Amino acid sequence: MAKNNTDFFQKVYEVVRQIPYGKVSTYGAIAKAIGAAKSARTVGYAMNASHQHEDVPAHRVVNRNGVLTGKHHFPGTLVMQQMLEAEGIEVKNDQIINFEKHLWIPEVQRD
DNA sequence: GGAGTGACGCGGC
């Protein structure tokens, strides 16, 4: 069945890695993409370990409200925001402007 | 091995 928790993390990284430049995604969208719509919370948890991965743009992942909820976990408080702005995404008060316009929904990952 | 926690989401009030 290959339903090991390790695979879950791997899937999360795969999806996040597919986020194109200048785009952002949500935990819920990623969770759904990997077939675990109810595990949005766990997706965020996986992002913690994503720090040991360099191909995982965790800064492009925000909550469904378009708020940089995970910015506190970055080495700098404004690092996440700066990275998004560098990609052409406007961020105001830890929230992405025109979030829907920058929102990118990943395709469902199937085994 | 039970209980708590967390980078979330949604329904109810």
Add this chain to the structure above:
DNA sequence: AGCCGCGCCACTC
């Protein structure tokens, strides 16, 4: 339309 509370899943103590 904003605030509160519950659910869900993986992980740690």
